[in-house]
Amino acid sequence: MPRITVTVDGIQYEQDVEPRLLLVHxxxxxxxxxxxxxxxxxxxxxxxxxxxxxxxxxxxSVLAVQADGxxxxxxxxxxxxxxxxxxxxxxxxEHALQCGYCTPGMVMAAIxxxxxxxxxxxxxxxxxxxxxxxxxxxxxxxxxxxxxGAQEMGQAVSRP
Amino acid sequence: xxxxxEVGRPRRRKExxxxxxxxxxxxxxxxxxGTLHVMFLRSPMAHARIARIDVSGARGLPGVVAxxxxxxxxxxxxxxxxxxxxxxxxxxxxxxxxxVSEVRYVGEAVACVVATDRYRAADALEAIEVDYxxxxxxxxxxxxxxxxAAKVHETGNRAFTYRTTSGDLEAAFRDAPVVIDRxxxxxxxxxxxxxxxxxxxxxxxxxxxxxTSTQIPHILRTMLALVTGVAEHKLRVxxxxxxxxxxxxxxxxxxxVLCLLLARRLGRPVKWTESRSEGNLTVHHGRxxxxxxxLAADSDGRIRGLQVELLADMGAYLVLLTPAVPLLxxxxxxxxxxxxxxxxxxxxxxxxxxxxxxxxxxxxPEATFGIERMMDELAAELGLDPLEVRRRNWxxxxxxxxxxxxxxxxxxGNYEAATDRAMALxxxxxxxxxxxxxxxxxxxxxxxxxxxTYTEMCGLGPSRWFGSENAGAGGWEHGSVRVxxxxxxxxxxxxxxxxxxxxTAWSQIVADALGVPFEDVTVLHGDTAIxxxxxxxxxxxxxxxxxxxxLKACDKVKDKARRLAAHVLECSPDDxxxxxxxxxxxGTESQTTxxxxxxxxxxxxxxxxxxxxxxxxxxxxDPDNFSFPHGTHLCAVEVDTExxxxxxRSYVAVDDVGKVVNPLIVDGQLHGGIxxxxxxxxxxxxxxxxxxxxxxxxxxxxxLPSAADLPxxxxxxxxSPATSNPLGVKGVGEAGTIAATPAVVNAIVDALxxxxxxxxxxxxxxxxxxxxxxxxxxxxxxx
Numbered sequence: 006m007p008r009i010t011v012t013v014d015g016i017q018y019e020q021d022v023e024p025r026l027l028l029v030h031x032x033x034x035x036x037x038x039x040x041x042x043x044x045x046x047x048x049x050x051x052x053x054x055x056x057x058x059x060x061x062x063x064x065x066s067v068l069a070v071q072a073d074g075x076x077x078x079x080x081x082x083x084x085x086x087x088x089x090x091x092x093x094x095x096x097x098x099e100h101a102l103q104c105g106y107c108t109p110g111m112v113m114a115a116i117x118x119x120x121x122x123x124x125x126x127x128x129x130x131x132x133x134x135x136x137x138x139x140x141x142x143x144x145x146x147x148x149x150x151x152x153x154g155a156q157e158m159g160q161a162v163s164r165p
Numbered sequence: 166x167x168x169x170x171e172v173g174r175p176r177r178r179k180e181x182x183x184x185x186x187x188x189x190x191x192x193x194x195x196x197x198x199g200t201l202h203v204m205f206l207r208s209p210m211a212h213a214r215i216a217r218i219d220v221s222g223a224r225g226l227p228g229v230v231a232x233x234x235x236x237x238x239x240x241x242x243x244x245x246x247x248x249x250x251x252x253x254x255x256x257x258x259x260x261x262x263x264x265v266s267e268v269r270y271v272g273e274a275v276a277c278v279v280a281t282d283r284y285r286a287a288d289a290l291e292a293i294e295v296d297y298x299x300x301x302x303x304x305x306x307x308x309x310x311x312x313x314a315a316k317v318h319e320t321g322n323r324a325f326t327y328r329t330t331s332g333d334l335e336a337a338f339r340d341a342p343v344v345i346d347r348x349x350x351x352x353x354x355x356x357x358x359x360x361x362x363x364x365x366x367x368x369x370x371x372x373x374x375x376x377t378s379t380q381i382p383h384i385l386r387t388m389l390a391l392v393t394g395v396a397e398h399k400l401r402v403x404x405x406x407x408x409x410x411x412x413x414x415x416x417x418x419x420x421x422v423l424c425l426l427l428a429r430r431l432g433r434p435v436k437w438t439e440s441r442s443e444g445n446l447t448v449h450h451g452r453x454x455x456x457x458x459x460l461a462a463d464s465d466g467r468i469r470g471l472q473v474e475l476l477a478d479m480g481a482y483l484v485l486l487t488p489a490v491p492l493l494x495x496x497x498x499x500x501x502x503x504x505x506x507x508x509x510x511x512x513x514x515x516x517x518x519x520x521x522x523x524x525x526x527x528x529x530p531e532a533t534f535g536i537e538r539m540m541d542e543l544a545a546e547l548g549l550d551p552l553e554v555r556r557r558n559w560x561x562x563x564x565x566x567x568x569x570x571x572x573x574x575x576x577x578g579n580y581e582a583a584t585d586r587a588m589a590l591x592x593x594x595x596x597x598x599x600x601x602x603x604x605x606x607x608x609x610x611x612x613x614x615x616x617x618t619y620t621e622m623c624g625l626g627p628s629r630w631f632g633s634e635n636a637g638a639g640g641w642e643h644g645s646v647r648v649x650x651x652x653x654x655x656x657x658x659x660x661x662x663x664x665x666x667x668x669t670a671w672s673q674i675v676a677d678a679l680g681v682p683f684e685d686v687t688v689l690h691g692d693t694a695i696x697x698x699x700x701x702x703x704x705x706x707x708x709x710x711x712x713x714x715x716l717k718a719c720d721k722v723k724d725k726a727r728r729l730a731a732h733v734l735e736c737s738p739d740d741x742x743x744x745x746x747x748x749x750x751x752g753t754e755s756q757t758t759x760x761x762x763x764x765x766x767x768x769x770x771x772x773x774x775x776x777x778x779x780x781x782x783x784x785x786x787d788p789d790n791f792s793f794p795h796g797t798h799l800c801a802v803e804v805d806t807e808x809x810x811x812x813x814r815s816y817v818a819v820d821d822v823g824k825v826v827n828p829l830i831v832d833g834q835l836h837g838g839i840x841x842x843x844x845x846x847x848x849x850x851x852x853x854x855x856x857x858x859x860x861x862x863x864x865x866x867x868x869l870p871s872a873a874d875l876p877x878x879x880x881x882x883x884x885s886p887a888t889s890n891p892l893g894v895k896g897v898g899e900a901g902t903i904a905a906t907p908a909v910v911n912a913i914v915d916a917l918x919x920x921x922x923x924x925x926x927x928x929x930x931x932x933x934x935x936x937x938x939x940x941x942x943x944x945x946x947x948x
Contacts, residue, residue: 023284034282039194040187042408044359045441049864052359080187093185097177100829103837104664105184106359106408112185131872138864140359140409141664142833143840143901144872 009073013038014082022069029053029064031072032079040081041109044138051137054110054117055079061117063110063136080109083116092116095154096147103141111137115151124155171673171683172892175829178669183406190405192363192378197434200365201230203427204286204437205420206276206293207446208268211304211517211857212317213297215266215275222292223278228285231431232293234276235265238426243392245482246417248384248637249489252327255513258318260482262392262419262426268297269317269481270519271858272446274419279427279435302857306455306476306514317481317515324479324513325488329495331570332506337470341461345542351531352927353453353478353851355867356524358663360408361444366424367434372399377421379404380414381701382661384638386693388417388485393425400425404691407663411841412523413448414663415703416485442862450851451524453478454491456535458498466547466554470506473498473535479513480520486527487520488513489636493528493622496571500536501580501620501795502558507570517857523703525841526899529621530906537617537907538914538924545918551616551911552584552593559618566888573622575793577885578821580618586881587797587819596801596815604919612814613802613916617908620795623896624889625704628787639787640706643698644714646675646722647781650767652760654679654686656718657783659699660711661691665898666830667707671715673826674892678719679759680746698785705792705896708826713890714786721782726762729780732773733757733765792887792895796820798839800908804916809935811847811913817879818904823887823895831897832880838901839878844870845902846909848928 006021013036020035032038032055041064044052048066055064056078064077083090089097092112102108111134118125118133125133130151131144139147183189215235223232235242238261245260263274276293280286301315308314309322316322338344365376373395379385382402390397407414420437427435439447457474477491495509526533540558544551560567562579569575588594593614600612625631628639643659656671672686689695702711723743730748731738734755741748749756762780765771769778801814818835825831848868852860861867886893906927913929914922921941925933 025284033194038187039191040189042189042191042360043193044361045864047441047863047865050359050441080185084186089182089185096185097181100178100833102181102184103666103833104359104407104409105180105189106191108184109187127877131875135871135873138359138869138871140357140411140841140869141837143836143838143878144875145836145877146833148872148877 007070009070011072011075011077013077014079024068024070026069027065028067028069028072031069032064038079038081041079042106044106049138051114052107052110054113054137056113056117061114080112091157092154095150095157099146099150099153101142101146101150107137107139111139111147115154118151119155119158125151171676172826174673174827176669176673176683176827178666179672180666180668191360191408192365192376192405193438195365195376195405196436197365197367200434200436201279201281201431202283202286203424203435204278204283204290205274206290208264208271208273208275210268210297210299211271211302212300213268214300215264215268215295216298217296218276219294220276222294223289226289226292228281229278229289230281231279232276232289235261235263238263239265241393241426242422245419245422245484246388246392247483247485247487249486249635251489251492251635252325255325255488256320257483258320262422269517272519277423279431302517304516304518304853304857306478306516309514309516317517322515324483324515326512327492328510330508332470334470334472334506334508337506338461341469342464343462343543343546345460345539345546347458347539347542347924349456349458349535349538349924350926351452351454351456351534354451354524354845354849355445355851355861356411356413356448356451357869358409358411358413361439361441362418362420362448363438364421364424365434365436366428368428368432370432372401373425373428374401374403375421375425376403376405378407378414380407380410380661380663380703382691382693383659383699383701385417385421389422389425392422395425401694404661410663411525412451412527412703415523416449441864445862445867446859447519449484449522450480450519451521452531453521454531458535458539460539460543462543466543466549466557468502468504468558471499471504473509475511477511477513478518478521479515480518481515482520484520484522487522490521490523490528491531494532496573496622497529497532498536499570500533501560501618503560504570518853525838525902529899530842530903533619533621533903534907537619538911541616541911541914542923555618574790575620576790576888578620578793578795579883579885580795582883583795583819583821584618584797586883587799587817590819590879590881591799591815591817593799609805609807611804611806611916613804613912615800615802615908615910615912615915617798617904617911619904620793621900621903622791622793623705623899624709624788624792625706626791627789638700640700640710641785641787642700642706642711642714643783643785644711644718645781645783646715646718648722648759648763650764652763654681656686656688656715657696658688658690658711658715659696660702660707661699662702662707665702665707666827670708670826670830671712674712674716675719678716679722681759705898708894709792709890709896710786710788712894713892714784716892717784717786718782721784722780725776725782726759726780728773728776729762729766730757788889790889792823792889794820794822794895794897794900796900796904798904798908800912802909802912802916804913804934806938809931809938811929811934813843813876816876818901819881819883820900821883821885822897822900823885824893825882826894834897835880835901836878838899839905840870840875842902842905843875843909845906846927846929848874850928
């Protein structure tokens with residue numbers, strides 16, 4: 006059984022894994038990182054999105070062995086000292102979650118979106134989050150939250 | 166001291182922090198020591214006899230603890246319940262949780278494996294052998310009702326026929342200047358809550374605890390006891406964090422029954438978590454009707470009569486509310502309109518597909534779609550504006566309360582105000598002008614304007630009404646309010662949320678009622694051991710019934726506090742006024758707070774005679790009537806006549822949900838509701854092939870809209886308080902979904918009407934729209 010080394014939310018783990026083990030199952034069932042949920046089995050919904058070496062990845066579509074040597078950040082690794090990450094705070098302020106099941110993936114995808122475009126338009130946000138499905142909000146408040154998150158992360162260029 | 170009203174404030178939700186940081190309690194997150202994983206082998210056939218099934222090959226495999234087929238549960242598994250056979254002639258077939266001798270839809274469980282982990286369980290499923298003798302699939306409802314049709318059940322393919330008439334329909338249609346006759350199809354939908362179902366069940370040998378992703382822990386507990394014989398008092402059901410439902414988790418599922426039986430048989434905790442593909446096959450589906458509608462009108466557009474003839478696809482079995490869902494249409498097709506005569510008839514039809522049941526709106530979206538499409542057809546026939554034809558028929562605001570032709574009494578509403586506001590926000594006249602302009606110049610991109618002036622019956626519901634309509638239970642709800650010794654308030658609600666924000670909204674109600682800080686209120690729910698009484702969450706009932714139960718419990722707490730305060734302050738209870746959380750003796754400085762009284766009631770050193778220790782109370786609320794939210798939704802679409810592509814250009818919704826407790830939550834419910842209604846109009850359909858295989862088993866095939874597929878929705882409100890509850894609130898959970906679908910389809914048809922098109926089947930995909938245009942062009946060429 007291959008042995009991998011992976012850092013998750015700042016802690017390094019060594020694990021013997023079956024080659025077929027999915028990263029999301031490593032996180033949830035081996036490491037107790039249940040903050041990252043599973044919403045589908047075809048990588049359409051994005052609920053399981055994490056940051057893999059800084060870029061968003063759907064952890065249901067990554068084998069644990071592929072994450073060998075990687076740095077993984079999950080929803081549980083955001084924020085510091087008990088305070089929310091600005092994107093989490095923005096989701097709260099804008100009521101961008103209802104049942105909350107898509108929220109971890111949506112927040113991680115939004116953070117990655119801002120890495121690529123710190124000041125995204127509504128259209129850019131809608132296109133950029135296309136791979137993350139939400140059944141509760143109709144996305145209106147998610148789009149608003151990402152705009153607010155962008156502003157509060159201090160990266161937004163003020164628009165005329 | 167004055168205190169700001171909490172009710173009406175856009176309070177940010179108390180629920181969020183946990184959900185935003187991943188400290189969640191989804192059922193699949195939970196585990197008990199030694200938990201085993203269950204996987205089900207499911208039928209690949211729509212209809213077949215099980216000639217042979219052999220699970221022995223699975224039993225010796227690594228990690229496998231047990232494997233069973235339906236034969237093994239034969240004596241103990243019971244039959245899955247149908248709780249609302251509203252029509253007296255309803256046939257309820259036996260429905261074994263695990264098929265024993267015959268399968269009737271693709272996905273029906275035929276065997277299971279219990280293993281140490283889910284990978285091992287999946288491997289072992291491969292080793293189970295099943296021989297099927299294929300039987301004919303039954304897929305088309307009209308064919309299913311023919312004499313020569315193959316039978317889904319021995320009793321035949323008709324589940325029931327229900328008919329209700331009021332007024333003289335024959336007279337209404339006789340010599341009517343206008344008769345509109347249309348057939349619409351409500352396609353089958355897959356509810357698709359984001360959290361797949363999961364069940365965890367453990368036993369200590371005597372009692373059982375089940376954690377399950379359900380909307381209905383209380384109903385489930387009673388039903389599981391009835392189905393399996395596990396004594397109700399030995400069974401605790403917990404709905405932990407539940408990731409959406411939309412009706413799909415308003416069910417007593419085969420998997421819940423089987424996990425309970427497995428825990429009992431093995432004496433170990435068992436867990437089952439479905440995959441999305443498994444869920445698309447086996448979470449109950451929604452809608453699926455063929456609607457034949459006839460409407461008779463005078464030449465000025467006044468409706469004389471409406472005749473509704475439905476075929477409703479039950480699927481293979483009647484599950485919890487299957488036959489009742491389409492029959493909610495009996496009270497809803499007449500909608501907001503006055504008419505002389507009305508007939509509603511519905512035949513439930515068995516097919517070899519997944520059973521249907523409640524999906525957001527449950528019977529009311531189907532009805533609203535039918536009537537709102539017909540109103541547009543009537544307007545087109547008469548050359549009237551679609552809003553004008555509605556004005557000529559709707560109940561005027563000064564006519565409330567109004568008893569409709571189908572027998573409901575609408576308590577309040579103002580259709581004129583909502584429509585006027587929506588038209589102004591939408592820029593109705595300007596968009597009509599642009600539409601005419603595009604038509605005149607033959608623009609390949611045509612503009613369509615869709616109207617939906619809906620109402621719905623929600624807040625299910627008055628127990629007497631449920632009783633009169635043959636439902637298994639009533640519609641009350643329960644609440645408890647406990648002021649703790651330190652003055653903090655613990656609320657227990659029987660209504661079990663899954664995204665609706667009960668904790669926040671109930672805190673607002675209690676904060677106002679008791680004059681305590683919003684932050685000092687906590688709300689418990691979703692566990693039959695903590696919240697022993699309840700009828701759960703569906704039908705937009707939580708606030709209008711569950712919230713009111715909590716309010717009534719607050720009233721009782723205050724009554725008790727008043728007696729205690731009078732004793733403490735040595736005055737008559739009548740001399741006390743309650744304000745900002747304190748009882749004050751009128752005209753003096755003398756007062757005591759609710760927190761002080763809670764401590765006194767806890768210490769119980771000096772209670773007046775007849776006052777028991779602790780400052781708490783509980784209450785149930787059973788409404789006299791439904792609540793009737795309404796609104797006007799306007800949708801503008803651009804239809805590319807060369808590609809068939811439909812783009813929503815703007816969407817305005819003005820809804821009247823009575824008094825609003827939390828506008829943030831109300832808007833969120835509407836946003837999400839509208840998105841699901843739009844999704845039915847444009848994107849979603851559960852498709853079975855000619856052999857009865859579901860083709861849309863994944864999210865790659867069953868198209869939920871993404872952010873890129875939807876516009877922003879412009880919302881506003883009017884406020885006609887409900888008279889059926891003391892807060893004046895109406896339900897909002899389903900309103901958006903009910904309203905949106907006809908608004909979008911009416912807009913598409915409006916854009917295409919100059920081409921001679923008067924319907925496009927849902928979902929109105931580019932292909933369907935393009936084909937509709939091609940068909941008309943070809944017809945024109947042949948002429």
